Amino acid sequence: MSKSEKKKSVKKAAAAEVQAFAEERAQFKTLLLSNPNYFGNLKVSSFESVVNIQSNTTYEEIGCVGFQPQFNRLEAVVYVKQPNGYGGGICSNGTQEHVRFYLSFDHGATWVDQGLTSFTAFDVPDLQQRLEYAVSLQVNPPKKFCFNSNIILCRAILSWNVAPPANTPDYTPVWGEVHNTHIQVDPFKFFFLADLFKEMKLEITPQLKAAVDLTQTVKVAEKATLSLAEKHALYEKKDVPAHRFAFAEVQSLLAPADAAVTANLSNYAVSPEIFASLNIDLQDLIAKLQDTDGSTYYEEMECIGYNPNLDTLVGTIRIKRPNGYSGGLCAAGSREYVTFWADLNGNGTFETCLGITSVNVHDIDKIPNEGLEYAVFLPVNLKQYQQPCQYGPRLIRIRAILSWQTPAPCWNPNHVPTWGNREETLICLKPGTQPQGHAPIIQTVGSMDVDDVNSITGLANGTAALAGFSALDSPFGGLVILTGHIANTADLSSGATALKYKVEVRSGGGPWEPVTNSFSLGRDQLLNGIWSSLPDSTQAVDSDGWYTYQEDLVGGPGNAQIFPVGNVLARWQTAGRTGLHQIRILAKDPANPGPIWVSSVVVVYLKQNAPIANIAITSGGGNCADFTIGDVISGTYLVTDTHFNQLRLSLAPANGGSFISPAPLPASGGTMPLIRTYAAGVSTIGEVGNWSLDTSGLPRCGYVVYLHAWDRTIINSGFIGHQGSDVVGLCLREADEG
Numbered sequence: 093m094s095k096s097e098k099k100k101s102v103k104k105a106a107a108a109e110v111q112a113f114a115e116e117r118a119q120f121k122t123l124l125l126s127n128p129n130y131f132g133n134l135k136v137s138s139f140e141s142v143v144n145i146q147s148n149t150t151y152e153e154i155g156c157v158g159f160q161p162q163f164n165r166l167e168a169v170v171y172v173k174q175p176n177g178y179g180g181g182i183c184s185n186g187t188q189e190h191v192r193f194y195l196s197f198d199h200g201a202t203w204v205d206q207g208l209t210s211f212t213a214f215d216v217p218d219l220q221q222r223l224e225y226a227v228s229l230q231v232n233p234p235k236k237f238c239f240n241s242n243i244i245l246c247r248a249i250l251s252w253n254v255a256p257p258a259n260t261p262d263y264t265p266v267w268g269e270v271h272n273t274h275i276q277v278d279p280f281k282f283f284f285l286a287d288l289f290k291e292m293k294l295e296i297t298p299q300l301k302a303a304v305d306l307t308q309t310v311k312v313a314e315k316a317t318l319s320l321a322e323k324h325a326l327y328e329k330k331d332v333p334a335h336r337f338a339f340a341e342v343q344s345l346l347a348p349a350d351a352a353v354t355a356n357l358s359n360y361a362v363s364p365e366i367f368a369s370l371n372i373d374l375q376d377l378i379a380k381l382q383d384t385d386g387s388t389y390y391e392e393m394e395c396i397g398y399n400p401n402l403d404t405l406v407g408t409i410r411i412k413r414p415n416g417y418s419g420g421l422c423a424a425g426s427r428e429y430v431t432f433w434a435d436l437n438g439n440g441t442f443e444t445c446l447g448i449t450s451v452n453v454h455d456i457d458k459i460p461n462e463g464l465e466y467a468v469f470l471p472v473n474l475k476q477y478q479q480p481c482q483y484g485p486r487l488i489r490i491r492a493i494l495s496w497q498t499p500a501p502c503w504n505p506n507h508v509p510t511w512g513n514r515e516e517t518l519i520c521l522k523p524g525t526q527p528q529g530h531a532p533i534i535q536t537v538g539s540m541d542v543d544d545v546n547s548i549t550g551l552a553n554g555t556a557a558l559a560g561f562s563a564l565d566s567p568f569g570g571l572v573i574l575t576g577h578i579a580n581t582a583d584l585s586s587g588a589t590a591l592k593y594k595v596e597v598r599s600g601g602g603p604w605e606p607v608t609n610s611f612s613l614g615r616d617q618l619l620n621g622i623w624s625s626l627p628d629s630t631q632a633v634d635s636d637g638w639y640t641y642q643e644d645l646v647g648g649p650g651n652a653q654i655f656p657v658g659n660v661l662a663r664w665q666t667a668g669r670t671g672l673h674q675i676r677i678l679a680k681d682p683a684n685p686g687p688i689w690v691s692s693v694v695v696v697y698l699k700q701n702a703p704i705a706n707i708a709i710t711s712g713g714g715n716c717a718d719f720t721i722g723d724v725i726s727g728t729y730l731v732t733d734t735h736f737n738q739l740r741l742s743l744a745p746a747n748g749g750s751f752i753s754p755a756p757l758p759a760s761g762g763t764m765p766l767i768r769t770y771a772a773g774v775s776t777i778g779e780v781g782n783w784s785l786d787t788s789g790l791p792r793c794g795y796v797v798y799l800h801a802w803d804r805t806i807i808n809s810g811f812i813g814h815q816g817s818d819v820v821g822l823c824l825r826e827a828d829e830g
Contacts (some may be wrong), residue, residue, distance in 0.1 A: 158408035158467030207560020226397035448621035527579035550697030
């Protein structure tokens with residue numbers, strides 16, 4: 093069989109597979125409602141499976157997972173592989189591709205849930221190649237000192253149309269897959285003095301405690317860039333050749349014309365004589381570098397994708413070797429640069445450079461066999477290239493070039509790196525219209541995309557960008573952070589006047605009130621591909637209540653605010669406010685008095701109170717009474733809340749026993765502790781009922797039965813649930829005790 097015949101055969105088999113799954117795909121939610129285990133993917137279920145479809149990657153697949161350690165961001169690139177099967181075209185609601193991340197600090201023995209994120213996939217008729225999307229999640233793994241590597245195992249679970257349940261790392265999706273990889277966490281930048289003494293195994297004597305404040309915060313010293321002589325000594329016996337470790341120094345001598353490239357070589361400027369002093373033949377070194385054509389021996393970019401929720405391009409990079417990255421974690425290390433281009437007019441020339449970004453990497457002696465996966469991201473503004481959905485999907489080809497230590501120059505999309513490689517992909521933009529004038533655009537409210545907030549009820553549904561939680565008919569409470577943009581801003585470096593904007597809110601049909609509180613902006617700058625933290629700035633209104641617009645602020649290493657990332661327009665303190673509220677943003681150009689541009693109005697429902705929870709013992713002597721081991725203790729419970737989410741009954745100390753009523757809702761949890769969770773249409777205002785606890789097997793002890801209840805409120809733009817609780821005590825004795 094010829095190659096062309098084989099290719100046709102593969103395509104025919106793939107088409108047949110898609111056709112075979114068409115009915116199950118189209119009726120997926122309906123089939124699950126009739127039988128939660130219809131596809132046989134639940135490990136424990138009272139339902140018999142009908143068909144066996146598990147971890148099927150016909151329609152979607154995780155391409156890569158990587159970590160940006162300087163930003164504590166997990167990135168996953170997801171392949172959308174078929175033209176149909178995603179719930180409808182670009183004018184529809186589409187369907188969600190969910191990704192839940194886990195981290196393991198004990199080589200996979202246990203897993204810690206990090207949260208959920210997602211993007212919307214659509215049918216794209218006549219799609220000739222896969223689309224590549226990206227999702228991002230901010231995490232906060234524990235750090236170590238730079239003396240030791242900090243490699244942890246990461247798991248990403250992709251599941252189409254059904255979110256992977258929380259705290260279920262062994263969950264098997266129907267459509268999707270499970271992807272594991274290893275990541276390296278950056279070392280401490282700040283630490284307590286006591287931590288250093290502990291790391292160095294130094295005794296903390298009473299005299300030392302009295303003389304030194306061990307709780308004071310210490311900043312780690314700036315990491316030094318290794319000199320050529322230091323790298324020569326470091327790698328002499330580690331099989332790292334000179335044309336690798338001396339690459340940056342040679343490039344500094346060759347003086348590339350691109351300003352961004354030159355700026356990044358300032359730390360590596362040397363004289364030619366230094367090579368001779370180290371017995372390195374400079375001419376031979378240059379010849380070897382010219383003979384190295386895009387080597388992926390040390391690093392390789394494997395995936396690139398587009399995150400439509402955050403307007404960022406993402407690249408994942410596999411680091412393959414333990415050495416060759418200019419020093420360990422206590423040194424400055426080296427940089428993996430990625431330059432992105434777009435082919436906006438479809439002529440195949442990639443004439444539009446979108447920018448350069450990078451990630452810092454180091455030598456890691458105990459690198460896993462499969463290497464370590466890193467990630468880079470680049471904020472991009474492609475809104476001007478969106479089009480109304482009636483015109484169909486807007487597809488754009490993207491090219492990215494990975495180049496170690498020196499970035500591929502923006503002017504050359506055909507650059508061949510010495511160390512690195514090139515990848516291309518196809519992305520799909522969200523539908524939209526090009527904004528006119530300086531129209532304000534509200535992107536997220538309380539970490540939720542405005543498209544995921546119901547314009548009538550003000551309740552949010554869906555996955556929060558970066559924050560790692562999922563909303564289900566959720567109101568908002570506490571600090572509500574607004575992010576967004578103002579359209580068609582001018583380059584301030586050219587002398588243009590900064591735009592002004594005003595944030596206004598109102599309750600019901602009342603008057604608009606300005607939001608005027610000052611707030612801090614964590615600022616990070618991407619210059620020549622390197623992220624650096626700028627001093628925080630304070631955003632304050634002028635005498636007329638207008639803020640000065642600052643664009644492209646990205647939460648990063650120096651930003652203590654984790655949620656959200658993007659242009660923070662306001663941090664609205666909603667304490668004391670409840671019910672439906674409207675939000676809008678006004679913008680103006682001080683240099684051209686007259687026009688005032690107004691954003692679309694976003695409706696949010698505000699809630700500040702916690703659920704009411706009550707629990708009591710009704711059997712035996714009631715609350716705080718004595719009971720005999722083996723008794724079934726009964727009682728009542730009550731949880732009241734207009735936006736009830738979950739209740740949890742638990743026993744402390746957790747020495748055994750089991751709650752035998754109330755029964756948990758289907759697939760909602762086990763019996764110790766007992767958990768009941770809100771499901772749409774099941775309960776919205778709480779629950780009243782009876783509970784019973786079988787004390788068989790419990791040891792003699794005093795016990796407390798806890799009732800915890802949570803609502804569905806998005807609190808401070810970062811997590812779900814006000815909490816209310818109640819407690820009741822009892823004493824459990826042996827049967828022969830008087």
